[in-house]
Amino acid sequence: MVNKSNIAIKVSGLKKSYGKNKVLTGIDFEVKQGTMLALLGPNGAGKTTAVRILSTLLKPDEGDISIAGYDVLTQADCVRRVIGLTGQSAAVDELLTGRENLVMMGRLYRLTKKSAKLRADELLKDFDLTDAADRPSKTYSGGMRRRLDLAVSLIAIPPIIFLDEPTTGLDPRSRLAMWDIIEKLMASGTTILLTTQYLEEADKLADQIIVIDGGKIIAEGTASQLKSKVGKDRLELTLKDSQAVASAKKILGKAIIGSDDEENTVSLTINDINKDVKNVLEALSKANITIVSMEVHKPTLDDVFLSLTGKQKNKKEEA
Amino acid sequence: MSVNLEFDTKPKAIQSINDSWIMIKRSSTHILRNTDQLLGAFFQPIMFLVLFAAVFGGAIKGSLPPGINYLDFLMAGIIVQTVAFGSTTTAVAICNDLQKGIVDRFRSLPMNNIAVLNGHVVSDLLRNTISTVVMLMTGLVIGFRSNATVIDWLFIAGILLLFTFAFSWLMAIMGVFSKSVEAVQWMTFIIIFPLTFASTAFVPSDSMPYYLQIFAENQPITQVINAVRALMLDTPIGNYGWLSVAWSLGILAVSVPIAAYLFKRKASN
Numbered sequence: 379m380v381n382k383s384n385i386a387i388k389v390s391g392l393k394k395s396y397g398k399n400k401v402l403t404g405i406d407f408e409v410k411q412g413t414m415l416a417l418l419g420p421n422g423a424g425k426t427t428a429v430r431i432l433s434t435l436l437k438p439d440e441g442d443i444s445i446a447g448y449d450v451l452t453q454a455d456c457v458r459r460v461i462g463l464t465g466q467s468a469a470v471d472e473l474l475t476g477r478e479n480l481v482m483m484g485r486l487y488r489l490t491k492k493s494a495k496l497r498a499d500e501l502l503k504d505f506d507l508t509d510a511a512d513r514p515s516k517t518y519s520g521g522m523r524r525r526l527d528l529a530v531s532l533i534a535i536p537p538i539i540f541l542d543e544p545t546t547g548l549d550p551r552s553r554l555a556m557w558d559i560i561e562k563l564m565a566s567g568t569t570i571l572l573t574t575q576y577l578e579e580a581d582k583l584a585d586q587i588i589v590i591d592g593g594k595i596i597a598e599g600t601a602s603q604l605k606s607k608v609g610k611d612r613l614e615l616t617l618k619d620s621q622a623v624a625s626a627k628k629i630l631g632k633a634i635i636g637s638d639d640e641e642n643t644v645s646l647t648i649n650d651i652n653k654d655v656k657n658v659l660e661a662l663s664k665a666n667i668t669i670v671s672m673e674v675h676k677p678t679l680d681d682v683f684l685s686l687t688g689k690q691k692n693k694k695e696e697a
Numbered sequence: 698m699s700v701n702l703e704f705d706t707k708p709k710a711i712q713s714i715n716d717s718w719i720m721i722k723r724s725s726t727h728i729l730r731n732t733d734q735l736l737g738a739f740f741q742p743i744m745f746l747v748l749f750a751a752v753f754g755g756a757i758k759g760s761l762p763p764g765i766n767y768l769d770f771l772m773a774g775i776i777v778q779t780v781a782f783g784s785t786t787t788a789v790a791i792c793n794d795l796q797k798g799i800v801d802r803f804r805s806l807p808m809n810n811i812a813v814l815n816g817h818v819v820s821d822l823l824r825n826t827i828s829t830v831v832m833l834m835t836g837l838v839i840g841f842r843s844n845a846t847v848i849d850w851l852f853i854a855g856i857l858l859l860f861t862f863a864f865s866w867l868m869a870i871m872g873v874f875s876k877s878v879e880a881v882q883w884m885t886f887i888i889i890f891p892l893t894f895a896s897t898a899f900v901p902s903d904s905m906p907y908y909l910q911i912f913a914e915n916q917p918i919t920q921v922i923n924a925v926r927a928l929m930l931d932t933p934i935g936n937y938g939w940l941s942v943a944w945s946l947g948i949l950a951v952s953v954p955i956a957a958y959l960f961k962r963k964a965s966n
Binding site: 434435463470473483489497535 | 965
């Protein structure tokens with residue numbers, strides 16, 4: 379029970395394979411209480427396997443895992459009292475209504491009948507499901523069902539939540555609603571482990587990101603740490619014609635990292651957005667070169683992800 | 698998060714029973730909400746009873762003991778056949794749960810997981826009772842008459858409930874074992890069809906070929922049918938009463954641990 383270092387989730391040396399197929403090949407990480415860690419990776423990277431092991435559904439081959447100080451193997455029942463699981467691998471009962479689902483799961487979490495009912499009412503309201511509360515959940519839309527699914531895992535207010543791809547397959551509006559709910563959850567001090575294949579999601583929500591691919595961690599850090607690994611900000615200028623491009627190249631010299639003669643664009647890396655952009659503009663205006671448009675590109679987590687996993691972007695978007 | 702949560706602090710054993718009770722309520726709600734299945738449980742027995750009585754009645758009459766009418770003979774057989782087939786719903790429901798991922802949800806909760814199986818098996822008793830009552834009512838309408846006393850009927854109910862319970866547990870193994878609902882359907886069919894047809898459900902066994910007769914007379918379903926039939930017609934029950942109970946208990950003793958073990962193993966893969 380004593381949680382010395384306020385580490386909510388501690389994983390070391392986690393390995394899992396199915397026969398010859400090595401799904402996880404030695405993973406270590408920690409999640410501090412009240413923070414969110416995102417496990418980011420393409421399909422088949424081992425994210426769901428990791429979540430299933432952490433939530434006691436699956437036994438690891440090797441490794442020590444403790445959740446709120448409890449060992450997942452020897453104290454599984456204690457672990458189950460402090461976690462909530464939702465997303466890909468969890469589900470709701472389709473023939474029961476939203477309210478019945480919530481109360482049933484609350485009772486199975488060992489809540490008293492009265493508490494389960496009150497808490498169900500509260501969650502239905504918070505998750506905007508009050509109108510649909512007494513309809514069988516099979517009549518719900520995808521977004522509603524996902525909200526109910528998350529609500530169910532929050533019925534006993536567990537301090538640690540596993541969100542396994544909570545927004546996969548949702549339309550943009552439902553995704554935003556889900557993000558909103560997750561942010562509120564974070565604000566309430568819940569420790570969250572999120573898996574996702576959307577970089578935007580990890581970028582927006584998580585304190586700490588781990589990129590996994592092929593069953594191992596290939597990068598970790600905050601979103602900005604990861605981005606700085608890929609490169610600096612980039613300034614892209616569109617000029618009047620190819621002649622202007624040629625003279626710009628001459629003036630700016632080796633700051634230029636690329637140019638396109640057909641589109642009449644040049645790009646440069648910049649270290650300091652205030653100084654460097656000003657200097658470039660001044661140099662060009664001195665030489666009477668007209669700028670048609672300009673843009674500053676910040677490296678995105680997409681760049682990070684692609685440069686780390688080496689996967690094609692279109693492959694990722696299929697999912 | 699304004700609600701102050703109170704947790705149950707009852708002993709573990711009581712909470713375990715409570716889990717089963719919650720799961721029984723869940724599965725029973727499924728039965729009552731799944732109108733297609735409920736209509737099946739209602740009309741299929743009527744159809745079977747009326748058709749069998751009308752189609753086979755004339756042909757089989759001659760091989761029945763004197764003074765016994767085919768509908769009266771058939772009643773016990775067709776009830777046992779219906780509950781045997783009815784128990785496959787347990788298998789389908791368990792297979793469905795495993796596929797839809799709700800079992801993962803249950804397993805991530807501090808509950809007794811075997812309650813999931815208990816829920817389906819016990820609620821199956823409910824559906825089978827509905828079917829049996831419908832069949833008896835239909836039988837009475839088309840001319841079935843019984844010499845059984847109230848106490849005989851209580852014995853009949855007891856034997857049938859125990860048999861259904863045991864058979865549902867046997868089918869639970871199939872539900873855990875199968876990879877799809879389609880597989881459940883054919884696997885349970887090849888077990889139940891021979892057991893119900895190579896029995897005394899529809900015809901007396903003495904008209905069967907010798908080897909089939911040996912099988913028919915010694916397999917569990919025949920014991921249950923003969924016991925129920927003897928009680929309904931008020932003929933000597935012989936060994937059938939205790940044999941049917943012994944078979945049901947034997948099936949239970951084997952099926953419950955196997956189903957529970959397989960369920961635990963399958964669910965953690």
